[in-house]
Amino acid sequence: MNKMMSIDIKHHLTDEILMGYSAGTLPEAFNLMVATHVSLCDTCRAQLAACDAVGGILLDEHDVPNTQMQPDSFAATIAMIEQGVPITKAPAVKKPSVLPSPLRDYIGSDLNEIKWRPIGMGVKQAILPTSKQASARLLMIPAGAAMPDHGHNGLEMTMVLQGAFQDDDGYFARGDVDIADSDLEHTPMADIHEDCICLAVSDAPLRFKGILPRIMQSFIRI
Amino acid sequence: MSARSHNVLSRRRSVNFQTATTRLVAVGSKRVTNENKRNLWISHVHRIRDDADKAAFADLYAHFAPRVKGFLINSGADGYLAEECAQEVMATLWHKAHLFDPSRASVATWIFTIARNRKIDILRKQRRPEPEDLTWGPEEEPDQTDVLALQQETETLSKALTALPAAQRELIEQAYFGDMSHSEIAKKTGLPLGTIKSRLRLGLERLRQTMK
Ligand SMILES: [Zn+2]
Numbered sequence: 322m323n324k325m326m327s328i329d330i331k332h333h334l335t336d337e338i339l340m341g342y343s344a345g346t347l348p349e350a351f352n353l354m355v356a357t358h359v360s361l362c363d364t365c366r367a368q369l370a371a372c373d374a375v376g377g378i379l380l381d382e383h384d385v386p387n388t389q390m391q392p393d394s395f396a397a398t399i400a401m402i403e404q405g406v407p408i409t410k411a412p413a414v415k416k417p418s419v420l421p422s423p424l425r426d427y428i429g430s431d432l433n434e435i436k437w438r439p440i441g442m443g444v445k446q447a448i449l450p451t452s453k454q455a456s457a458r459l460l461m462i463p464a465g466a467a468m469p470d471h472g473h474n475g476l477e478m479t480m481v482l483q484g485a486f487q488d489d490d491g492y493f494a495r496g497d498v499d500i501a502d503s504d505l506e507h508t509p510m511a512d513i514h515e516d517c518i519c520l521a522v523s524d525a526p527l528r529f530k531g532i533l534p535r536i537m538q539s540f541i542r543i
Numbered sequence: 544m545s546a547r548s549h550n551v552l553s554r555r556r557s558v559n560f561q562t563a564t565t566r567l568v569a570v571g572s573k574r575v576t577n578e579n580k581r582n583l584w585i586s587h588v589h590r591i592r593d594d595a596d597k598a599a600f601a602d603l604y605a606h607f608a609p610r611v612k613g614f615l616i617n618s619g620a621d622g623y624l625a626e627e628c629a630q631e632v633m634a635t636l637w638h639k640a641h642l643f644d645p646s647r648a649s650v651a652t653w654i655f656t657i658a659r660n661r662k663i664d665i666l667r668k669q670r671r672p673e674p675e676d677l678t679w680g681p682e683e684e685p686d687q688t689d690v691l692a693l694q695q696e697t698e699t700l701s702k703a704l705t706a707l708p709a710a711q712r713e714l715i716e717q718a719y720f721g722d723m724s725h726s727e728i729a730k731k732t733g734l735p736l737g738t739i740k741s742r743l744r745l746g747l748e749r750l751r752q753t754m755k
Contacts (some may be wrong), residue, residue, distance in 0.1 A: 344719045345618075345659040349669040356672035366674065370648065371700075376659065376719050377652025378701045380610050382577070383716060388613035391626055395604055398630045399597065402637045423672040452669050 330362045332490075332497035336372075338478075339365060343372035348454035350522040353423060354478050354498070357520055360421035361496040419483045419518065427457075432518070437461055444468060455524040462486065462511040462519070477501045477523040479509070484517035486510060578698055584650035585690075592640035600637060603650070608633050611658045617720045618662050628665055632658045646685035649697050 334355060341347040342355040359366045391397075418425065419432050427449045428435060437445035443466050449457040462468055464484065478500050485494040488509040493499050499509070511517035587603050590596035608629050615625035635657050643653055663671045704712060 340718065343659070345663050345667075346718070349667075349672075352663075352669075353672040356674045360675035369674075370652075373648065373656055374652050374697055374700055375704065375715065376655040377649050378697070378704055379716060379719050380607070380614060380655045380658070381649075381651035382701060382705075388609045388616060388625075390608050390612060390629065394608065394626065394630060395601060398604065398608075398633050401630060401634045406638050422675045426672070427670075452667070 328361060328496050329494075330364065330496035332493055332499060333362065334358055334365050334368075334478075334498055335500065336368065339369045340372045340375075343369060343376055348524060349451040350449075350455035350457035351478070351524070353427060353449070353451060353457050354480060354520060354522045356423035357421050358480055358496065358498055360423060424459075424482075424520065427451075428459075435459060442466065442468075455522055457520065457522045460517075460519045460521055462509070462517040464511055464516050465513040466511050468509045468511075475524040477521060479519050479521045482518045482520060484515035485512035486517050486519070487512065577701060578694060581649055581651075581694055581697065585645045588636070588640050588643050588645075588650055591637055592643070600633075603636065604633055607636075607651075607654050611654065614658055614720055615662055615666070619666055620662075624665065628661050629658075632661055635661075644685050646689035646693055649694070652697075 338347070338351065338355060342352055347355070355365075355369070359369055420428065425431060428447075435447045437447055439445050443463040445461040447459045449459065451457045459482075460468070460479075462484075468486075478498055479493075480498045481493050481495050483495065485492060486499075486509040487493070488499065490499055490501075493509075584603065587596075587599035590599040591603075611632050612625045612629035615628050616622065620628065632654065636654060639657075643650070648656070660671055663669055704715070707715070
């Protein structure tokens with residue numbers, strides 16, 4: 322069976338985040354998180370479709386202020402249509418991967434080609450290119466190891482792609498999203514059985530406790 | 544892809560504006576319920592797909608194009624850009640008519656998502672990460688029961704939105720059409736998203752079954 326199907330996800334995205342994705346108001350890194358999670362999670366896919374339905378109803382029925390199309394608008398659109406169908410690339414053949422396709426699109430390759438950079442205590446990261454309002458990165462935590470102890474200034478979401486981790490909020494396996502608001506101090510600890518790979522997005526830099534991580538933070542863009 | 548989708552442009556028809564106008568009047572009148580209107584939009588998209596029907600397109604255009612334009616202006620586009628993008632959104636509707644699946648979304652929802660994606664492309668200049676698609680074969684006609692069920696849930700949601708206290712409805716409108724923060728809105732309004740969600744979830748599960 323396809324690796325993308327039927328996984329038992331217990332920790333989901335919030336309605337607020339899904340609604341923001343639907344409205345198109347989230348920073349790019351958060352959109353990447355939503356697209357990645359929804360690729361694995363039917364519950365959130367359905368909730369997202371429900372949010373899109375709200376957008377559709379508003380567009381269809383509710384008052385939009387004083388807008389009129391230009392007089393030649395319809396003719397111009399028909400002319401645009403008659404120029405032909407825009408070429409859309411055929412969807413790539415899906416092969417089962419640890420990385421759902423929205424993530425593979427960002428990395429431009431698959432897991433084995435990621436350029437990891439060590440950030441201390443065996444933990445490695447790869448920063449993904451997104452707009453500046455928020456950051457996205459992949460994290461690799463060795464089996465049984467801990468992430469550096471850190472708190473948050475903003476909102477951070479961490480989703481497991483491989484392996485599992487445990488923190489104060491519970492046990493997180495593939496597809497699960499750990500949502501940490503500001504002020505929560507937490508120390509995720511990777512499950513002993515497998516290296517843990519996560520997608521982490523944040524709208525503020527993490528602040529690490531302890532002087533060494535804090536110095537490192539200034540030049541590794543964690 | 545089905546043969547018909549390759550042929551849409553080759554089978555041009557003269558635009559019958561008379562028909563389009565008559566139909567528009569009917570749509571605008573109070574006698575037409577939202578449900579009938581949604582049915583009409585679906586058949587319009589199918590006629591665009593099957594017959595390259597410009598009258599059906601004109602009807603959808605008259606209703607949706609100004610709304611899409613308003614949505615884009617509210618999101619920060621100037622009038623010129625919003626006009627251009629609204630035209631592109633409507634042209635996309637024409638080109639992708641063969642991909643529309645009324646068991647997954649209403650026509651309005653479908654147009655909303657096209658407009659939303661366009662907004663992110665042009666206004667925010669960001670890439671738009673999309674979830675992995677669950678490849679519905681475009682040739683497969685969706686089950687009519689699913690189409691009806693989705694319409695009923697949409698109607699329930701629509702009534703719930705209308706019944707909201709004005710302040711709450713404005714919050715939602717701002718979240719979608721004002722490019723404002725969506726913070727707390729889902730919590731504050733308590734919309735019955737659960738009903739339509741279970742319907743859509745059911746559809747997904749059925750799809751998973753057929754894909755196995
Ligand atoms: Zn979920």
